Amino acid sequence: MIKIRGYEITPEFLASRIDFAVVLQDMDAKTVDGHIETCLRLGVNTFCVNPHYLEYVRDGLAGSKVGAAVVLDYPFGAGTKEIKIAAAEDMVRKGAKSLDMVIDFAAVKNRDWNRLTQELKDLVKAAQGIDTKPIIECHLLTKEEIVSVTKCCEEAEVSYIKTGSGRMAGPEWTDIKLIKDTLSPQSKTKIKFSGTGPFWTTPIALGGFAAGAELIGTRAGDKIISELALYEEIFSKIEFA
Numbered sequence: 001m002i003k004i005r006g007y008e009i010t011p012e013f014l015a016s017r018i019d020f021a022v023v024l025q026d027m028d029a030k031t032v033d034g035h036i037e038t039c040l041r042l043g044v045n046t047f048c049v050n051p052h053y054l055e056y057v058r059d060g061l062a063g064s065k066v067g068a069a070v071v072l073d074y075p076f077g078a079g080t081k082e083i084k085i086a087a088a089e090d091m092v093r094k095g096a097k098s099l100d101m102v103i104d105f106a107a108v109k110n111r112d113w114n115r116l117t118q119e120l121k122d123l124v125k126a127a128q129g130i131d132t133k134p135i136i137e138c139h140l141l142t143k144e145e146i147v148s149v150t151k152c153c154e155e156a157e158v159s160y161i162k163t164g165s166g167r168m169a170g171p172e173w174t175d176i177k178l179i180k181d182t183l184s185p186q187s188k189t190k191i192k193f194s195g196t197g198p199f200w201t202t203p204i205a206l207g208g209f210a211a212g213a214e215l216i217g218t219r220a221g222d223k224i225i226s227e228l229a230l231y232e233e234i235f236s237k238i239e240f241a
Contacts, residue, residue: 002232004209011225012043014205017214018221019098019133019192021048021166023071029056035219036060042221046098050074051091058095067097069131075165077102077135081119088126098131099123100162100217105137108145113152120156131159133192138163138171146175150182153189160192160215170194170204173211180212190214202227 002009020039022032032053039047039061048069049057058068070091073079079087081104088099101123107116124132136149153161161179163171171193179191193208194217202224205216218224 002206002228002235004206005212007209009206009209009228011228014225014228015042015044015221017209017216018042018044018224019046019048019069019194019215019217020044020219020221021069021194021217022219023048023050023074023166025050027053029053032056033060038222039066040064042225044221045215048098048100048217051087054091054096055094068095069098069100069133070096071135071165072099072101074100074102074135075167077105081122084119085122085126088123092126092128092130096130098133098159099127100133100135102135102137102165103149105140108141108149111148113148116149117152117155120153120158124156124158133160133162134158135162135165135194137165137168138175139169143178146178147182150179154183154187157188159188160190162192162194162217163213164194166194166217170200173207176208176211176213192217194218200224202231206231 022035044066046067046069047057051070054068054070061068072087073084084101104116104119120134134153138146176191176193183189191213192215193213200218200220205224208216
């Protein structure tokens with residue numbers, strides 16, 4: 001068995017740390033039904049969708065431990081704070097268990113940290129106790145910006161810092177470690193590691209956990225879990241001197 005940071009990485013544990021996400025604009029209800037079946041079979045943490053399908057997914061997951069999650073102001077984060085918070089409040093009323101909101105990148109690039117922090121605090125208030133996961137797109141930020149954004153997220157006491165939307169690129173393990181090292185030891189904020197497409201492999205997912213992430217956002221959950229036994233065998237041959 002693989003152990004990472006004290007966690008025993010079983011298929012069940014791995015599934016419980018996956019936010020299954022499919023936010024493609026060309027999905028129909030039949031496609032969503034198939035993903036709901038996958039989420040229920042695997043027992044993932046949440047199924048994250050576009051706002052159009054939130055209530056549909058909420059109803060499809062009813063009675064299970066899998067939560068319905070939703071993206072906000074996706075993928076660019078260019079909406080006003082008022083629009084974002086109104087959308088967050090609407091999604092909470094409609095049964096969301098997690099709000100994955102793209103941050104205000106203009107505030108980041110203009111170093112307006114007070115503005116960004118206030119947006120995040122307003123998101124946490126609108127969430128009424130459910131998980132908040134601001135999407136920060138590490139690949140668009142400098143290392144200094146990642147540190148500053150992390151501090152804003154921590155001050156706002158968001159639930160998780162989500163490393164990216166998964167549309168264009170995945171973060172580096174160094175980004176996850178940088179966020180982890182920036183968060184204070186007593187921080188209430190954790191890390192969600194997200195990527196897309198061929199980026200998502202089982203070694204990448206396990207490396208993300210090793211670097212400090214607590215959740216992974218992916219639509220490759222089935223592949224990652226099914227390959228776990230293979231990588232247990234492969235990794236057993238690695239020795240550290």
